[in-house]
Amino acid sequence: MANDRRVDEPAGSAAASSRDRLIAAAQQLYWEQGVSSTTPRQVMQVSGVGQGSLYHHFPAKHELAQAAIAVTVADALATAEGELTSGSPARERLIQYLTRPRDALAGCRVGRLTYEQYVIDDDALNEPVRQYFRRLIALVQDVFAELPGMDEGGSRRRAYAAVALIQGGYVLSRALDEPAALDSAVSGFVDVLNGDAGLP
Amino acid sequence: MANDRRVDEPAGSAAASSRDRLIAAAQQLYWEQGVSSTTPRQVMQVSGVGQGSLYHHFPAKHELAQAAIAVTVADALATAEGELTSGSPARERLIQYLTRPRDALAGCRVGRLTYEQYVIDDDALNEPVRQYFRRLIALVQDVFAELPGMDEGGSRRRAYAAVALIQGGYVLSRALDEPAALDSAVSGFVDVLNGDAGLP
Known part of the structure; x- marks a missing residue:
């Protein structure tokens, strides 16, 4: 959804780093509480990455799980x-x-x-x-x-x-x-x- | 809830056997899919025991889990x-x-x-x-x-x-x-x- 997207993120290395932070947060949460119990909100909180960026890099939970x-x-x-x-x-x-x-x-x-x-x-x-x-x-x-x-x-x-x-x-x-x-x-x-x- | 209770169950050995069947069904389901994923409905289906009897023996899911x-x-x-x-x-x-x-x-x-x-x-x-x-x-x-x-x-x-x-x-x-x-x-x-x- 367009109104959920944030566009305040520069392309290139900063974008790569958001992706890495999302993956690192997912890894940590999966370890602590499992994959199925981990919500997008928790991944955003732990990574400090916004919803727009989350859905930009990982449109579905499954894609984040695969990457992590x-x-x-x-x-x-x-x-x-x-x-x-x-x-x-x-x-x-x-x-x-x-x-x-x-x-x-x-x-x-x-x-x-x-x-x-x-x-x-x-x-x-x-x-x-x-x-x-x-x-x-x-x-x-x-x-x-x-x-x-x-x-x-x-x-x-x-x-x-x-x-x-x-x-x-x-x-x-x-x-x-x-x-x-x-x-x-x-x-x-x-x-x-x-x-x-x-x-x- | 009174209207969820079935009273068509005799006391004594048959009641004990409902309890055993509920426990056996829970054991099987926990083994196959885990405790948290197991619903009262599944326990009733696998055991063949009705809702009234389930809630009579195990008023809360936690009590069934402990027993099983x-x-x-x-x-x-x-x-x-x-x-x-x-x-x-x-x-x-x-x-x-x-x-x-x-x-x-x-x-x-x-x-x-x-x-x-x-x-x-x-x-x-x-x-x-x-x-x-x-x-x-x-x-x-x-x-x-x-x-x-x-x-x-x-x-x-x-x-x-x-x-x-x-x-x-x-x-x-x-x-x-x-x-x-x-x-x-x-x-x-x-x-x-x-x-x-x-x-x-």
Whole structure:
């Protein structure tokens, strides 16, 4: 609607920055309260961007959700990739990925999307989440595969276990309202990995 | 409201059975679509119980949610307790608990509640979920503690890891739309446990 549009926004970098602020606000709100509960009004409040600009960049809520989830997934993968493909020995890289400090009570920014009906029912929102986990498991599997004597099935199964462990640690921390639950789960897994006679 | 009440229901066992059917319907719907999305109308349709009886047994949605979550938690704990306290050797009991067939794509009936804002915001609904995970972790810890040479911290951390792994396996199966993901994660964890030199 024309009377909802604000035209007080310059084109170019300032416009790009409104778009980025809208995405950053959506990411934050999705993390805190989920996609379906997030209203355009909240996105405007958190971003400080006006309604005209919101509807200019994202005519529908779905388009904002797609853009915000894409950025969340890209950021999360970049972090994991940095840890898992660094120059350190394979075992250290695994430990670094597993023990990275995480905001356990807030939940995984990507993982929590898998429990949202709004996301589950929407292939365009689901697909980046699926790609995230596929890529993350592949990255972790490549590191396990570097360990001597590890066959493909073994590295694949251990990668699923490692990625599942982090996701489940978030679930436990949230369920118990206990930030340390994720740490305990990670430490238990690292204990077992350290004792694993199949690993060097 | 008086005109919403049906009085065509006998007292005693039939009334108890309406209550049970309402709870069973709520459990099923919460599992499929979450607590907040479940309407009284859906509960009536799935249970085949009328509106008068619904409001007689559960004057408010919150009371039905409390009752249904309590039954879900009790059932899930009874299953885990059966596996974890059977007469088998400790290692076999752990494997039995970990490898039990699970409907991976549907998600954990209890775990999925931890991502629902409606549940998170409500202490009376949250508390049974918290009790479930506390009790489950304690049960698993007791089994790890039976293994020779295991200290308290070691069994506690491994219990968090085992319970987290199952929860995270559900997250992966749902995220990837891949029923086998949970199995892969469990197999990877069992591989590592089997190789754990700290375990007999």
